[in-house]
Amino acid sequence: MATDSHALTPQDHSPVAGLAHDERGGISNVVLGMLLFITSEVMFFAGLFAAYFNVRANAPQWPPINAETGEAFHLEILPLVGPATVLLILSSFTCQFAVWAIRRGDRTAFLRNIGVTFAIGVTFLIMQGIDYTILYSEGVTLGSGTFGTTYFTLTGFHGAHVFGGAIMLGVVLYRGLAGQFSARHHDAVEAVSLYWHFVDVVWILLFSLLYLLPGKSPAGV
């Protein structure tokens, strides 16, 4: 016998329920899970940041001397890392535009923006790969003392998260092209956008620490 048990009510949980613009309360399982995952990721990166600060604070000078070249390590913002940073920040905007588009049911704008976000994510990874290659050729490796270890651990784990985010974006793009997602059902889009914003924020922190924070001269110099 047919029932109306699946009829939507104002109390139904939607992907955005619980967020500021939705007064219905509750939150979808997908978004809930992603937020809890991000919570654990915050502490994961907190551990890495803490290790970096600890190493940096206990070093006589920062950046330290590269034993191979006899000069202090130096990281270049241009030509790769700066533009890659701008691109990643830009991708957060396109990702959010995609979310807003699917919320109002504009599938064309959603697909365009999620496609651009995916492309930028892949581009960022390629640029990071090229940057790693250049650093290795200059003698900055994972084995370059505490500097190389902390630099490649921090940026490498972040890169792994961008890789994971790009896969998620790829899946969302594929599902979108297959005709899935609507103004009513787009939990995955909301969840992936939250993750992508998180990855973006982590990179801004990383970039500020590794490239913008002034170094430390040896005592007495």
Next chain:
Amino acid sequence: MHPLRHPRNAIFVGLMFSLIGVVYWFVQYRADFHADIAGVTLLLLLGVAVSIMAYVLIAGSPND
């Protein structure tokens, strides 16, 4: 209505941990101790993590 009224207010629960981190750093700084930078970093970001956790718990609860 939940006592915290709005999920965003739950973030203040997490901010308390960040505040403890700031106080922890300030005491070391004023007393001229060797600063425990790792501890301060973890406390500050624990505040962020707890903020999200508190938000999720409140936002995930129905209004009734």
